[in-house]
Amino acid sequence: MIAGVSCIRVLLVDLPRMLREIVATIVGAEPDLELVGEVANPEALVAHTERTRPDLVIAGSDPALARLTYQLLDDFPRLRILEVDVDGDRGFLYELYPQRKKLGELSPESLLAVARGQS
Amino acid sequence: MDAGDPSAAPTGDRKIRIFICAAIRLYCDGLAQILASSNRLEVVGTAAAPAEATDQLRRLDVEVLLVDIAAVDVFSALPRLRAAAPEAKVVALAVRELPDEVIIRAEAGMEGYVTCDASIVDLISAVEGVHRGELICSPRMAGELVRHIGRLAASQPSTGANAPLTTRQREIAALVGDGLSNKDIAQRLSLSLSTVKNHVHAILEKLQISHRTEVRQAVPRY
Numbered sequence: 001m002i003a004g005v006s007c008i009r010v011l012l013v014d015l016p017r018m019l020r021e022i023v024a025t026i027v028g029a030e031p032d033l034e035l036v037g038e039v040a041n042p043e044a045l046v047a048h049t050e051r052t053r054p055d056l057v058i059a060g061s062d063p064a065l066a067r068l069t070y071q072l073l074d075d076f077p078r079l080r081i082l083e084v085d086v087d088g089d090r091g092f093l094y095e096l097y098p099q100r101k102k103l104g105e106l107s108p109e110s111l112l113a114v115a116r117g118q119s
Numbered sequence: 120m121d122a123g124d125p126s127a128a129p130t131g132d133r134k135i136r137i138f139i140c141a142a143i144r145l146y147c148d149g150l151a152q153i154l155a156s157s158n159r160l161e162v163v164g165t166a167a168a169p170a171e172a173t174d175q176l177r178r179l180d181v182e183v184l185l186v187d188i189a190a191v192d193v194f195s196a197l198p199r200l201r202a203a204a205p206e207a208k209v210v211a212l213a214v215r216e217l218p219d220e221v222i223i224r225a226e227a228g229m230e231g232y233v234t235c236d237a238s239i240v241d242l243i244s245a246v247e248g249v250h251r252g253e254l255i256c257s258p259r260m261a262g263e264l265v266r267h268i269g270r271l272a273a274s275q276p277s278t279g280a281n282a283p284l285t286t287r288q289r290e291i292a293a294l295v296g297d298g299l300s301n302k303d304i305a306q307r308l309s310l311s312l313s314t315v316k317n318h319v320h321a322i323l324e325k326l327q328i329s330h331r332t333e334v335r336q337a338v339p340r341y
Contacts (some may be wrong), residue, residue, distance in 0.1 A: 017234055019146070020237060023145070088235075107145065108144075108152065
């Protein structure tokens with residue numbers, strides 16, 4: 001995190017442990033990104049979002065997430081949600097006005113581009 | 120990251136040379152990035168597909184091969200990977216949940232097995248473990264191994280009467296038959312005296328004789 005510069009705040013939700021650590025390391029290595037929390041249970045996502053105010057949620061593929069996505073985007077219109085599929089292979093980006101954008105193959109570079117709103 | 124520091128001080132003199140074969144880029148590139156910062160491992164190459172990996176493996180001196188078994192046809196690809204790096208130990212990374220029978224069959228061809236629910240510290244430990252010659256397997260595989268050993272033990276009497284002598288036991292039996300003492304045999308074969316005694320005891324039991332002087336007559340059968 002760079003002092004005096006507004007960082008992109010990232011919250012991780014319900015990712016398999018190894019993938020969570022990989023993503024946390026990728027995010028943590030970037031000076032303009034800040035990891036604000038890791039949540040194991042999607043049901044706790046709303047409360048964590050209210051508390052940590054992330055710009056981006058990176059979440060595992062979970063049926064509960066689909067339901068929560070629209071609630072979150074209603075409550076936090078500037079929030080972006082990157083859903084990572086169960087293998088960690090593909091990603092889908094949700095933004096207001098609830099839309100789902102297919103991103104194709106994910107890589108560390110494309111993940112960082114999503115975090116920076118460049119995708 | 121809450122799983123410890125993968126760049127902790129090395130426990131050995133030299134880094135373990137590891138190659139990563141994984142089709143999923145977040146795992147392949149992400150793990151390469153993280154493990155490269157470790158003082159214990161050196162990532163010498165990565166590949167998304169076995170065909171690409173075998174070309175590199177033939178040129179690289181790889182000690183441990185980390186391969187995503189969900190992304191490849193393990194039963195055809197693994198032998199090819201092993202042939203390209205015959206000295207390398209294989210650690211399977213199961214990114215996706217696989218049926219038990221697939222895991223058990225796959226594990227028979229590898230030294231280590233790690234799921235995506237493991238931490239990166241766990242993964243590094245598995246790599247170091249197989250490099251030391253240990254077998255890192257799932258509880259399911261461990262259970263299958265124990266059952267297999269049990270079936271073997273039940274079908275093949277290996278220590279009781281009428282069981283065949285092992286190569287070492289035949290060697291010792293020949294020396295006993297020549298009249299050498301346990302001490303002489305221990306010196307001749309560079310074994311400890313207690314080891315020789317144990318072998319002689321097993322030989323007498325298998326041959327169903329009560330004294331070493333009877334070994335000469337009994338041994339020609341073997």
